[in-house]
Amino acid sequence: MNIGITVYPTYGGSGIVGSELGQELAERGHNVHFISSIMPMRLNANHERIHFHEVEMMSYPLFEHQPYDLALATKMATVARAENLDLLHVHYAIPHSISAVLARESIKQKRYVPVITTLHGTDITLVGADRSYLPITRYGLQQSDGVTAVSKFLKQATIETFDFDEITVIPNFICPTHYQRLADSPLRKELAPNGERLLTHVSNFRAVKRPIDCVEILAKVRSAGENARLVLVGDGPEMSAVRYRAEQLGVTDSVLHVGKQSNIADYLGVSDIFLLPSELESFGLAALEAQACEVPVIATRIGGIPEVINDGESGFLSDIGDVEKMSSDTLKLVRNEDMRRSFGERGRELAVQRYSTNEIIPQYIAFYEKILGKAKANNA
Ligand code: GMT
Secondary structure, three states, rough: OOEEEOOOOOHHHHHHHHHHHHHHHHHHHOEEEEOOOOOOOOOOOOOOOOEEEOOOOOOOOOOOOOHHHHHHHHHHHHHHHHHOEEEEEEEEEOHHHHHHHHHHHOOOOOOOOOOOEEEEOOHHHHOOOOOOOHHHHHHHHHOOOEEEEOOOHHHHHHHHOOOOOOOOOOOEOOOOOOOOOOOOOHHHHOOOOOOEEEEEEOOOOOOOHHHHHHHHHHHHHHHOOOOOEEEEEEOOOHHHHHHHHHHHHOOOHHEEEEEOOOOOOOOOOOOEEEOOOOOOOOOHHHHHHHOOOOOOOOEEEOHHHHHOOOOOEEEEOOOOOHHHHHHHHHHHHHHHHHHHHHHHHHHHHHHHHEEHHHHHHHHHHHHHHHHHHHHHHHHO
């Protein structure tokens, strides 16, 4: 197949999933055309079946904001025709599904190119549900030829908010060889030179991720006498508040800010415990990646997290903001190596069984084939 994929190319779970999906499809012999403003992170553009098409925008004094959605739609239509695309697959509904529908409509006299939208999270639960975007988001869903969601939770949230239920759940995935334990990596020595336990958090540091809770947990673990460090991977708007709280709690020296990293697996592979205290998480891709690296997860019992983490088996779940419980669960794991190992092994087993690329990528391919078959029948 010739597949057009659009993602938010910067830091974020939906961009990662879309990029890795494209990579996996290319490995399986499909031609994948990425259409976005810049080259997505985590994309190996050297692959012969991966192509990148940059959305160019004309700037004009009259435009207070450049109309990216229209430039994207134009690029999608151009690429669809030039590269003979079979379908356009967009990740994150706003504005990608609207642009794709526009592109499809603008060229349908020549050829019908179906649109598939994958819902990731705040495109439904936050941004899409806001009054300013709700009607157009619903329209994007209704007009898409196929819609997938990354968790059962997100499907249900979409039904409740948009009264739209033609959704297939295709969960996020990990490549089991890319994500694995790296016991002997020199990075471990670098991050924990004195045998500290490494608590790791990976995110885009938006308020919804509650990264300050990670600092609170570290402070409680340390004041209980344990030698632990907090490794913060990523960056974002909450980072200065995180630094400030660490200073207040006197743990600045035990917090390592490593910034945005292209290979998250290197950090997860040497971690002891992963912290994800988010107040909203439709899936929790980082928690899945941690599990695949045999890292027990401390997370909140919200959204799609319980579909990813088995409470008491591969991690511990708590209510949002229950830093006391999260800290005492973290301490249990810090103090019990056997528990860490058995949770880690179980986590990997669950991640590989349910969410490995071999399990999930064929589900996307089957979905594409179903939608293409339907579109062909409708347009015959
Ligand atoms: O919805 C967002 O916050 C953005 C999105 C992203 O691009 O990072 O994150 C969502 O998609 C990820 C990949 O499917 C999920 O793992 C995240 O749980 C989800 N984030 C939220 O629901 C807050």
